[in-house]
Amino acid sequence: MAQPRLVLIGPPGSGKSSVGRRLAELTGLGWRDTDADVATLSGRSISDIFLDEGEQAFRTLERAAVVAALSEHDGVLSLGGGAVLDPATRDELRSYVDAGGCMVFLDVSLSAAAPRVGFNRSRPLLVGNPRQQWKALMDHRRPLYEELATVTVLTDALSVDEVATSILELEAHQ
Structure with missing residues (x-):
């Protein structure tokens, strides 16, 4: 059974997609995004x-996408950003961590x-006051x-390459 080498979590604007693609390039592994999986499958x-x-319907589709990716993808x-909200998905993610x-x-x-997300794009959970919504999301999700x-x-002052390099260095010492 395959298991991803690295799984990236974080809020909108943290760099999960751009850093994920760069890590895949640096490691020679494939990159997969569960949001893209949900959109493709649905x-x-x-x-x-x-x-x-x-x-809730989205979270159900997302959970299935995460479970499939954790068992099929080795990159x-x-x-x-909200995948960590579902308790069953969190259990799957804990199992992944427990397995190394x-x-x-x-x-x-x-x-x-803010400048990365744009706060004017189509983000369903950032409707209304996007800055206030993002902060509320992060306040709820950070502990998860x-x-x-x-x-x-912390990606704030780092380029995509710097974040990817930091991850690979930290992974080596894990």
């Missing part, structure tokens, strides 16, 4: 799933996330990210 955008069926895996997996929390401040992480990297 044939709809994440925003459309949220609008048409609600967050770098980027999870959606490297769970990387890409931490980021609101001031650094920290609980699951085996490695944490």
